[in-house]
Amino acid sequence: MPRPKIYRSNAEKQAAYRERKRRRQPVYFWHKSDEWETPSELFAGLDCEFHFTLDVAALPHNAKCASFFTPGADGLARTWTGVCWMNPPYGNALRHWAKKAHDSAKAGATVVCLLPVRTDTNWWHDYVLPYAEVRFIRGRIRFNGIDNSAPFPSAIVVFRPPKNDSTA
Numbered sequence: 001m002p003r004p005k006i007y008r009s010n011a012e013k014q015a016a017y018r019e020r021k022r023r024r025q026p027v028y029f030w031h032k033s034d035e036w037e038t039p040s041e042l043f044a045g046l047d048c049e050f051h052f053t054l055d056v057a058a059l060p061h062n063a064k065c066a067s068f069f070t071p072g073a074d075g076l077a078r079t080w081t082g083v084c085w086m087n088p089p090y091g092n093a094l095r096h097w098a099k100k101a102h103d104s105a106k107a108g109a110t111v112v113c114l115l116p117v118r119t120d121t122n123w124w125h126d127y128v129l130p131y132a133e134v135r136f137i138r139g140r141i142r143f144n145g146i147d148n149s150a151p152f153p154s155a156i157v158v159f160r161p162p163k164n165d166s167t168a
Helices: 010-023 040-050 094-106 122-128
Strands: 083-086 110-116 133-136 154-159
Touching (some): 040 083, 040 110, 083 094, 094 110, 094 122, 094 154
Parallel strands (some): 083 110
Antiparallel strands (some): 133 154
């Protein structure tokens, strides 16, 4: 006796497969948003050390500096100067934010970032490891507005401008 058909079409079978695959994704991809608001205590300690002048990836209700770029202002397209704070959206564009932080530091800005530790990604090896100071955070941080701790490790990544080598 032949096995009964479960799906009416190949498209329906493929859709069911994609849904099963989506359900198997790691938990750190299951957040409703890719925006994680910086914990106030964490920012306050870093602000005492760095004295930030610009928040490059903020929303109007959670900006950490008097000067900030919102998604409407497109922080990736703007020039970053001074001492910048960056807690970017943690989605697919994260590599673009890391590259922008690296490029802005080469142009003279200091950029301090709160980033997920993703040492298996190209952007981490291309922009973070060779050029930035990495301060791993012990344990998982609790972002503002989230009930539980983050499901991923985090680090403070500091991109500094190149030193002038005028002694040669």
